[in-house]
Every structure is written in C-alpha cells, then in structure tokens.
Amino acid sequence: MSETSSVELNIASNAKSLPVVRGAVERMAAMEGFCEKDAHGLMLAIDEALANVIRHGYDGRPDQPIAIRLTTVTGPNERPGIAVEVRDKGRQVDPATIQGRDLDDVRAGGLGVHIIRTVMDEYDYSCPPAGGMLLRMVKYVGPGNAQG
Amino acid sequence: MSETSSVELNIASNAKSLPVVRGAVERMAAMEGFCEKDAHGLMLAIDEALANVIRHGYDGRPDQPIAIRLTTVTGPNERPGIAVEVRDKGRQVDPATIQGRDLDDVRAGGLGVHIIRTVMDEYDYSCPPAGGMLLRMVKYVGPGNAQG
Amino acid sequence: MAEKQNSLIKEIRRSDGATVVVLAGDVDLHHSPELHAELVELAGERPPRLLLDLAEVPYMDSSGVGTLVEVFRRVSSYKGKMVLFGLNDRVRSVFEITKLDRFFTICETEEQAAET
Amino acid sequence: MAEKQNSLIKEIRRSDGATVVVLAGDVDLHHSPELHAELVELAGERPPRLLLDLAEVPYMDSSGVGTLVEVFRRVSSYKGKMVLFGLNDRVRSVFEITKLDRFFTICETEEQAAET
Numbered sequence: 001m002s003e004t005s006s007v008e009l010n011i012a013s014n015a016k017s018l019p020v021v022r023g024a025v026e027r028m029a030a031m032e033g034f035c036e037k038d039a040h041g042l043m044l045a046i047d048e049a050l051a052n053v054i055r056h057g058y059d060g061r062p063d064q065p066i067a068i069r070l071t072t073v074t075g076p077n078e079r080p081g082i083a084v085e086v087r088d089k090g091r092q093v094d095p096a097t098i099q100g101r102d103l104d105d106v107r108a109g110g111l112g113v114h115i116i117r118t119v120m121d122e123y124d125y126s127c128p129p130a131g132g133m134l135l136r137m138v139k140y141v142g143p144g145n146a147q148g
Numbered sequence: 149m150s151e152t153s154s155v156e157l158n159i160a161s162n163a164k165s166l167p168v169v170r171g172a173v174e175r176m177a178a179m180e181g182f183c184e185k186d187a188h189g190l191m192l193a194i195d196e197a198l199a200n201v202i203r204h205g206y207d208g209r210p211d212q213p214i215a216i217r218l219t220t221v222t223g224p225n226e227r228p229g230i231a232v233e234v235r236d237k238g239r240q241v242d243p244a245t246i247q248g249r250d251l252d253d254v255r256a257g258g259l260g261v262h263i264i265r266t267v268m269d270e271y272d273y274s275c276p277p278a279g280g281m282l283l284r285m286v287k288y289v290g291p292g293n294a295q296g
Numbered sequence: 297m298a299e300k301q302n303s304l305i306k307e308i309r310r311s312d313g314a315t316v317v318v319l320a321g322d323v324d325l326h327h328s329p330e331l332h333a334e335l336v337e338l339a340g341e342r343p344p345r346l347l348l349d350l351a352e353v354p355y356m357d358s359s360g361v362g363t364l365v366e367v368f369r370r371v372s373s374y375k376g377k378m379v380l381f382g383l384n385d386r387v388r389s390v391f392e393i394t395k396l397d398r399f400f401t402i403c404e405t406e407e408q409a410a411e412t
Numbered sequence: 413m414a415e416k417q418n419s420l421i422k423e424i425r426r427s428d429g430a431t432v433v434v435l436a437g438d439v440d441l442h443h444s445p446e447l448h449a450e451l452v453e454l455a456g457e458r459p460p461r462l463l464l465d466l467a468e469v470p471y472m473d474s475s476g477v478g479t480l481v482e483v484f485r486r487v488s489s490y491k492g493k494m495v496l497f498g499l500n501d502r503v504r505s506v507f508e509i510t511k512l513d514r515f516f517t518i519c520e521t522e523e524q525a526a527e528t
C-alpha cells in the first residue's frame with residue numbers, strides 16, 4: 001500500500017461498540033497485509049484500550065465519547081503498519097500510573113495494559129491540554145512482533 | 149437491544165476504505181440481530197452509496213471526506229433496525245436524478261441505486277444547505293425485507 | 297491503476313477448450329478495476345469457454361458484477377461462453393437483485409460448469 | 413446488568429462427574445458480566461469437573477480470561493477441576509500473552525479434556 005489512508009471512528013463508551021470497532025480494525029489490518037496473528041494482536045490491543053476508557057476513564061458511563069483514529073504508516077525497514085489514536089474526555093490520570101501488573105498469580109484484573117505492551121510495537125499515554133486521555137500506539141507487520 | 153447506540157465513521161473517499169466500513173457494518177448488524185441475508189443487504193447498500201459518492205460526488209478524488217453514521221432504531225412492530233446517514237462535501241445533484249435504470253439488458257452501470265432501493269426499507273437523498281449530499285437509509289430486521 | 301500485488305486472480309488453468317480462472321477475495325470498487333483489466337486480457341485470448349470460480353469470493357458489489365458483465369459481452373462477441381460457479385449466497389443474491397442471473401450461466405460446481 | 417437474550421452459553425450437559433458448558437460468541441466486555449454470573453451459578457452446583465467448550469468462541473479479551481480466572485478460583489476452592497478445550501489460535505494466544513496458560517488445564521478436544 002503506498003498512499004496513507006486513515007479512518008476515524010467515533011463511538012459511545014458502550015461495550016456494544018467494541019465489536020463494531022473490531023470489525024473495522026480487522027478489515028484494515030487485512031488490507032495492510034497483516035497476518036492473522038498480527039491482525040488479532042492489533043484488534044485485541046485496541047479492544048483493551050477501549051475497555052479501559054469505558055471502565056476507568058468514564059467509570060462505566062455508557063454515553064461518553066471515544067474517538068479512534070487508524071492511520072496506515074510505514075515503519076522501520078519499509079514495513080507497513082497501523083498507527084492508532086484513542087482519545088477520550090474522561091478522567092485524567094498520570095500516564096506513569098497506567099501499568100500492567102506482574103503476572104505471578106492467577107487473578108483477574110491488571111491484564112489490559114500488559115496485553116497492549118506485549119502486542120504493540122509502540123504505545124504512549126498522555127494527557128492532552130484539552131482534557132481526557134490520549135493513547136497512541138503503533139503496530140507493524142512482520143517480524144519484531146514476537147510476543148514476550 | 150433496548151438502548152440506542154450510534155457509531156460514526158469518517159473516511160477518505162478512497163476505495164480502500166470500503167472494506168473497513170463493511171467490517172464495522174457487519175458487526176453492528178449482527179449485534180442488532182440481523183440475519184446473515186439482511187446484514188449482507190445493509191452492507192451492500194452502504195457500500196454502493198459510498199462507491200457512488202467516490203465516483204460521482206468526488207469524481208474519483210481519493211482524499212475527500214465522507215461521514216457515515218449508523219444508529220440503532222426501533223421500527224414498525226417493534227422491529228429493531230439500523231439507520232444510516234452518508235454525508236459528503238461533493239457535487240450536489242438534484243435528488244430526483246439519482247435513479248437506478250431499467251434492468252432489461254445486460255450492461256454495467258446504473259446498478260447501485262437499484263440495489264439500494266431493493267435492499268433498504270427506506271432511502272432518501274437530499275442537498276443540505278451546508279453543501280454536499282446527504283443520504284438517509286433505514287433497514288429493519290426480519291420480514292418486509294423481501295427482495296422485490 | 298492496477299495494483300499487481302493485489303490481484304484477485306489466484307490461479308489460471310488453460311486447456312484446449314476452456315480457461316478456468318479462480319478468484320479469491322472481495323470483488324469491490326477497490327479491486328474491480330484491476331480485475332477488469334486482467335479478465336479483458338484473458339478474454340483477448342478468445343478461449344471458447346471462460347469459467348470463473350467464485351467459491352473464494354466472500355463478497356461482490358455492483359462494480360464487481362459490472363466488471364463481469366463487460367467481460368461477458370466481450371466473450372459473447374466472439375461467440376464464446378462464460379460460466380460462473382461456486383457462488384456463495386451473498387454473491388448470488390447480488391446477481392439476483394440486479395437481475396443479471398438471467399444473462400449469466402451460473403452453476404454450483406466446476407463439474408457442472410464444465411458440462412454446460 | 414445481565415441480558416438474558418444475549419447469553420453466550422449455548423448448551424449445558426450435566427453428568428455425574430462433570431458439567432460441560434458450550435460457549436458460542438465473542439467473550440468481550442459486552443458479554444463477560446453475564447457469562448460471569450452464569451458460570452458462578454454453575455460453579456455453585458460444585459461439579460467435580462467443569463469443562464468449557466470454547467470451539468465456537470472466535471474471540472476473547474482480558475475481561476473474558478478474567479471471568480474464567482474468577483470461576484477457576486471458585487472451582488479450585490472446593491477442590492474441583494476446571495478444563496478448557498477447543499480454543500482457536502487467537503483465544504489461546506490471549507492465555508499465552510497473559511501467562512494464564514500456566515494455571516489452566518487447556519486441551520485440544522473434549523475427549524482429551526474428559527481424560528485429564
């Protein structure tokens with residue numbers, strides 16, 4: 001794919017929106033030449049980011065805005081990739097506090113950020129002056145996406 | 149599904165965006181209880197509408213804005229449905245001129261509007277004062293969607 | 297216009313009497329222009345029968361059926377025959393909605409297509 | 413909270429030693445709360461073995477694995493056993509990424525799950 005292309009989705013902070021976003025992400029990843037495994041990783045990371053905005057940024061309120069922008073990019077070694085921006089208008093927290101936990105014991109919770117860190121090549125939380133949180137992430141196709 | 153939910157997609161007038169929209173529509177239709185056939189009809193109608201905006205509204209320019217809004221609605225007899233709005237900033241044409249052709253002979257072209265009319269329960273083109281074209285369509289689940 | 301790396305044509309099998317073309321992927325506005333060019337080139341070889349395997353085509357829109365219509369007209373012009381087979385319900389419904397199923401020969405399987 | 417019409421549980425088969433639960437659909441934030449409630453109820457029957465058939469689960473996120481972790485802890489608390497089988501590559505990878513594959517017994521088929 002040579003030209004950059006970009007798609008923006010504006011959803012409400014409702015868990016019902018998540019499959020719709022997954023459907024869009026899955027198709028875009030396939031268009032950009034992501035293999036099934038990488039496409040799933042991208043989809044999962046975005047899903048976890050949105051679930052966190054719904055649960056933490058908006059404390060479960062289902063009618064708040066979330067904007068997702070997907071942009072095709074070219075990364076190291078000309079590898080195609082997809083850059084993702086997730087913006088909310090919810091609670092601002094210190095990006096340093098957004099961390100996965102150690103996975104030594106078997107319990108629920110604290111898995112989302114670990115998943116994002118594992119499957120994405122880059123991720124970065126920030127607090128834009130306009131309010132809310134901004135998460136930027138990138139995933140490239142091919143090697144270098146090894147889980148672990 | 150009781151609550152209304154709504155998703156907005158902003159795409160560029162590039163044919164590469166079409167599969168991404170289809171992926172989102174497919175999932176939303178499944179969530180709303182559309183059967184496979186109705187979900188396909190909805191997806192196809194939106195695809196045809198977008199292809200027309202790209203080809204006619206924007207004469208093939210690939211970098212112009214198109215906004216698609218998908219909203220869950222409740223129709224006659226409490227049937228759930230999905231309302232679609234497609235907005236562009238392209239050439240305005242008299243809505244009366246946007247018509248499918250007779251399908252008596254075998255030739256390409258003039259099929260898109262016929263498809264939209266056949267698969268959707270309602271459709272309506274208008275020229276908003278702000279410019280461009282606005283297409284509103286609705287499809288409900290279940291009976292009454294017979295192809296005709 | 298055409299993006300070679302993105303061709304929907306997965307396989308071409310030529311024999312004396314027929315050319316079988318196997319397509320894979322969505323035939324939509326993004327892919328139709330290239331497919332059109334490729335099929336027109338194949339029709340230029342004037343195979344007596346052009347068989348299109350659509351079993352791996354999950355989705356087709358009006359630009360896709362339009363492309364097939366134009367190829368059909370070329371093949372008909374030299375008195376050739378064009379047959380489609382393996383269509384899933386979705387793809388078949390697009391031919392039904394556009395009433396083009398009257399013009400095309402549509403079969404279930406390649407065996408049936410070979411016998412038409 | 414729970415939307416009964418939307419349950420992911422497709423089938424429940426109870427026998428003396430085991431309860432087999434067949435799930436169908438994406439286990440995500442939208443469906444996990446209801447699934448959690450339903451599986452906790454089933455765990456309350458204290459089946460010696462709780463087998464989950466995930467062959468028809470195309471997708472699972474961390475709310476899904478979190479739900480299964482909580483059920484696992486309940487089943488473990490009465491010394492029961494919980495086994496997952498039929499996971500596709502995507503779903504299995506979520507257990508791998510979250511390193512929960514160490515804790516769960518994960519089998520390919522129901523036969524293998526029955527023998528654990």
Ligand SMILES: Nc1ncnc2c1ncn2[C@@H]1O[C@H](COP(=O)(O)OP(=O)(O)O)[C@@H](O)[C@H]1O
Nearest residue numbers: 052053056057098099100109110111112113114
């Ligand atoms: N979008 C967000 N807004 C505010 N806080 C967040 C956001 N995303 C994550 N966090 C914080 O980071 C922590 C870790 O998130 P995560 O790994 O997904 O685990 P969990 O959500 O199960 O606690 C959360 O508990 C929360 O405090």
Ligand SMILES: Nc1ncnc2c1ncn2[C@@H]1O[C@H](COP(=O)(O)OP(=O)(O)O)[C@@H](O)[C@H]1O
Nearest residue numbers: 200201204205246247248257258259260261262
């Ligand atoms: N979004 C649009 N903007 C401007 N004109 C349109 C639009 N959609 C459709 N039209 C007009 O309606 C006609 C019929 O459209 P359609 O049935 O899709 O056939 P085709 O696009 O193959 O001509 C088009 O030829 C065009 O003149």
